[in-house]
Amino acid sequence: MLSAVAEPLSARDACLQARQFSELQACGRAVFWLASEPETGNVGLWQSDAAGTRQLNTGASVRSRLNGYGGGSYAVMPGLICWVADDQSLWMMDLTQGRRTCLVDAPGVAWGGVVADPRRRRWLAVRETQGHQALVAVGCQGDVAVLDDRFDFYGAPVISRNDQVAWVTWQLPHLPWDQSQLCCARFNNAGELIGRMTGAPPGGGSVQQPQFVCEQLWALSDHRGWWQPVRVVPDQGVLRWQPEQAESADHANAPWQLAERHACPLPDGGWARVRYVQGWGQLWLERPRRHLRVAWTCSDFRHLVVRDNELVCIARRPDQGDSVLRIDLATGRAGALAAAPSPLSGAPCVWPESLVLPPDDHHPHGLQAFLYHPEQSRKAPPLILVAHGGPTSAAYATFNAQTQFWCQRGFAVAEVNYTGSTGFGRAFRQALAGQWGRADVADMMRMKEAFAAKGLIDPHRVFIQGRSSGGYTALMAATRTDHRIRGLASLFGVTDPLRLKAATHRFESGYLDWLLGPPGPEGRYWHSRTPARLAGSISCPGLFFQGGQDPVVVPQQTRTMVDAMKRAGQSAELVWFDEEGHGFRSLEHQTLVLESLWRFYHRLASG
Template sequence: MPLSAEQASAAFIQRGALTASRAGIFWLEFDPASGDNRLRRAASDGAQWVTPSHFAVRSQVNGYGGGALCASPDDLFAVEASGQQIHRIDPRTGSLEVLTQDPDASFGGLVWDHRLQRVLAVRESRGCQQLVAVQGQNRLRFLHDSEDFYSAPALSDSGKRIAWVSWSLPDMPWVASVLWTADVDTDGALVRARCWPTAEDGSVQQPVFDGEQLHVLSDHEGWWQPWQVSFAEGRASWTCLDATAADHASAPWQLGERHHLPLGDGGWARVRYVAGRGELWLKPSAGATPGRVRTDHADIRHLAVIEDHLYCIARSATCLDSVVQVDMKTGDVITLAGGEPPFDTVTVAPETFWIPASDTVAEEVSGFWYPPAGHSPESAPPPLILIAHGGPTSTAWPVFNPQVQFWCHHGFAVAEVNYRGSAGFGRDFRLVLAGNWGQADVEDMERAADYLVASGRADARRLFIQGRSSGGYTALLAMTRSQRFRGGASLFGVSDPARLREVTHRFESGYLGWLLGPPDEFPGRWRERTPVLQSHRIRGPMIFFQGGQDRVVVPEQTESMVRVLEQNGQEVELWWFEEEGHGFRQRHNQIALLENLLAFYQRHSQKCDDGGQHLR
């Protein structure tokens, strides 16, 4: 029997935000039954839930959150999803205590201050952010508030030095951000706060201390590489610690990520992204030889260490997310939780493909092709669903995705494309998208379609394109500009960038001007790359999915696009989920999405089989 939508939705289990302390190893786990992130811990007899089922953990800072969990030696601290307040959690009993009573604010980027026994956090309220400290129940102290945005802070071993990253509108953190440091006085206030720009334009992220020595990741020389930053006589000295031409982090959409970690005694652990796949590298001490940890995982995040063991969240193509322990003396890898086979049936693994540069496109583009389950090379080319990832400054990783598996088990091939502008391939590749959104990404989706057809991995008559959020925008524009695609699907996708620019949340308020250029300077470009204004060019059927509570791509984006297509007499479907936001969390809604999308793809694939006109 083919994989059902119920089976696929049950496998929407994601693990993240790992933290480690004397109290144990803890992480957040998405529960598909409730649609909530819940707190779990590693135990000798398997993973255990820590908090009651009604206590969901999620930060809403910047709309995408992150850093909603941290630990002291004896307690946990987490941001409760509905009220956005910080709670203290007893990991032994699961009992809860509310620490903040700040109803107008959201918190994220939590960090434990071991010296002063308090929680540091990023606070967001009414369009402003501050770096704050929570010093007991309802005792909030403002530490720094002159910048537009703040990342999760880091403290030195002594607790007397602090570092963080800030950025200002209209920039996004992966375009331009700056390192800040300050001293922490005996009263807990920050003194001598100062920013330290890089020598060239760059994006700085993930400051962390090795004792009192500061390390960061910065891409001012082309890649997110690890740097040691030293200070003397009012100047900063930047020393590259690893010149490998690879990004050592992903795009910082969320607070609190950790892709590199000093281990003391000259040792370190780092993630490198090579050809779209994550690698874990380890140097246990100064005298050791760096080596790649032997694991088949393709994405590694949330590094943490206790004594001689390294912990992380690791993701692979064929298993559920894993909580992994690495013995730094032996290199042995143990799965503490997760890593289960997602289904009783086969899980389809991806194949990497590369589209070479050409006379008109200077950059190679890569992606991951998933064949239909049971497909053999001698079979006829299958129908193909091309997926444009969101962001658009994000990445398609070759990791388990139950939706991809669902399509493959129903006879479709799937291709996820890292078009120009994707993260993980260096700064220059990432910044190609400046002014070129709706152009470079669409061209690369078309290139991928043509390449996969030419290589026999897709049926030219049955090509579909799909995307969520900004990927929905790419899919919509592809449908306006090309007749290669039999149909398109937009999942809460952008259809009117100019209108979205007026109403979107503060974090992305300058993003559209970077992606398309200032609208007053490029009015023609904005008009040509606005799907709702170009909808008359769409010749194939469209299907839309939208959440009524979406604060990122507001619902009127989809409503206006569907209305115009209906007025033009074009074939269109709309599926509306009033209680959902930007991304569907409720299991019954995920099932409905999969079933209705499948029906759409099967119906229009069948029309081709029955002799329907091929759009080309």
């Protein structure tokens, strides 16, 4: 009998999760951020100042869809705020009067990386139209001027007080965490860019998050093996890279979204910076003679800004929802400016245990995972291995109500930062090139065996699940009979990489060739790593969830896979949602998914 707490989370409450915060900015004494609404999926824009905390009346959800992942959805200057609406129209509001104005509403256009240019009373942004990106300026009357359009992709720009400008670019087939360049220029009196310079990190690599400090240009570059701070000096038309002494740790994660900010200068000198150490985010106040770690109980930090003598940021931790955290720069004491309510309602929360396996030839810094132990477990519990998405993303020790749902019902949950995960250095990330479906699977299974050897889980009751690219890892793991998987769950998982390559959006159009290697004639090189062709090799029951309108994972491929497993004599169930796409937005559908997973795992774990 699986153990349970007296009043466990319902599936619906677990699917509601908690309100998520993102994209925090400061303007004078006011702080702004985005907050999701779990009931509707909408994203609201919030403001906090001396008058209190309130949601701005944007009239619609705020969301950039640039590159599929967005970022830089709004920007603020004294008296004005500009944002990207869910339909990708661009809007502006007079913060004094609350009056909204539509600046640009053009079908087929996506916006992101919006920043304020207060000296010229305009906005800079990245615009994509008909598969072409440009760095543009948008006036308060809706007039648009192209500033630069020489590159395939653009990151959010930054502007110095003396009209210097910097931004990141990259070219197909690369992604921004693979190979990217830093551009800098300056504005002339007409607001046009002049004196352009472009440079890649020494020896290649990626650069992100440029910012100006007293006209000095800083960025994060991974050319020395980690995303570390570097000062960039324009010198006779060439960019000189001057690394700062820093810990051997990633000081940012992969830039899937525009306008991330993991560092900011402090008013009395020094920096506030984030470091990722064995999967856990650390926040440091780095002054010339003293480095102080603050907010120890938090595990991830984003969008750092300074307001007077406070550091403000979005913070996350394992046992509660997001918060807007304020940290006194003099004492290091932290408190919440705003916090998302937890659906646990006072019930105990399971904290993760971070487990690190010793280094080897493939993992020079070890292999790390977060393991959540079930409550009231009297014997080795069943395990749900969750493969994170990306796959060059990461598993973070942040609050997840669904993880708590499983722990309350007697399951252990593990999230493995397998080869390719960010936060473990460039070499670890790049090691996934050509090895997707192999290296990630091997790491998931290696960690599972380590859990079993320590007596932490029951090796005969191990399940694996994932969504999208994580579903691909789960499916590939299940094709190996020696992995002893009791059951698999694929939520709109990738089943046919070749079909995905034909359908994927421009941002990731070269991604699969990097992950798997070139497909070869008729995709033959990929056949041995195409789950749809290996369905007959899956030797455990499977549960599949698929949206009928999914533009990424071709829906028929999931049906084909389920049919193939059934023809091979294996149990396979399919839960189909006609109106859903790649990711389920309906709360009712999300609840049904979790309830179906519970019945599936409980039946197999109890049998």
